[in-house]
Amino acid sequence: MEHAGPPLNDLTRRPVAGYEWIEADHARELRARHEFFDVVDAETIEDGLPRPRWVIHSSASFGVDFLDVHGSIWRTVIYRWTDERLWRSTTTDYTYPDREQHWDLPDVTLEVEASVLPDGTGQLIVDDATAGTRSVTEFKVHDVDLWQGRRT
Numbered sequence: 001m002e003h004a005g006p007p008l009n010d011l012t013r014r015p016v017a018g019y020e021w022i023e024a025d026h027a028r029e030l031r032a033r034h035e036f037f038d039v040v041d042a043e044t045i046e047d048g049l050p051r052p053r054w055v056i057h058s059s060a061s062f063g064v065d066f067l068d069v070h071g072s073i074w075r076t077v078i079y080r081w082t083d084e085r086l087w088r089s090t091t092t093d094y095t096y097p098d099r100e101q102h103w104d105l106p107d108v109t110l111e112v113e114a115s116v117l118p119d120g121t122g123q124l125i126v127d128d129a130t131a132g133t134r135s136v137t138e139f140k141v142h143d144v145d146l147w148q149g150r151r152t
Helices: 024-032
Strands: 037-040 054-058 062-067 073-082 085-095 110-116 121-128 133-140
Touching (some): 024 037
Antiparallel strands (some): 037 054, 054 062, 062 073, 073 085, 085 110, 110 121, 121 133
8 A cells, every 4th residue: 555645644554634545556647747755565454554664755866764563763765866776875774762662763862874975985874872972984885886776
């Protein structure tokens, strides 16, 4: 299942007010018209409600949020169009105080973000809220093909 519009309501796991679930063909039409929408994996149903594992945000770039069983975002991957390809520009992993409940991004205790440009230069940022530290490390990727998709 997919829905158009903002992400699902965290409490009801249904599209937010004013938006409906849509079929894949309708999503393709929206994309062809360059309209933005979210794609939600809602195949797993619990208590009659979807239990998404990931959400793809469609805009000028693409972002994929990976969700744990409680709906907390544990990883975000951002893809940008570069030279007619999708470029995996940023991957961010999130750690929360525990894995026993739903947490929002402001509750993150550790955030690790890796960003790579098409020329192979990259940056790793580690924000440790518990220790109150932030480190930034620059690096070079020698095999940039791992970061880009096939030509469209």
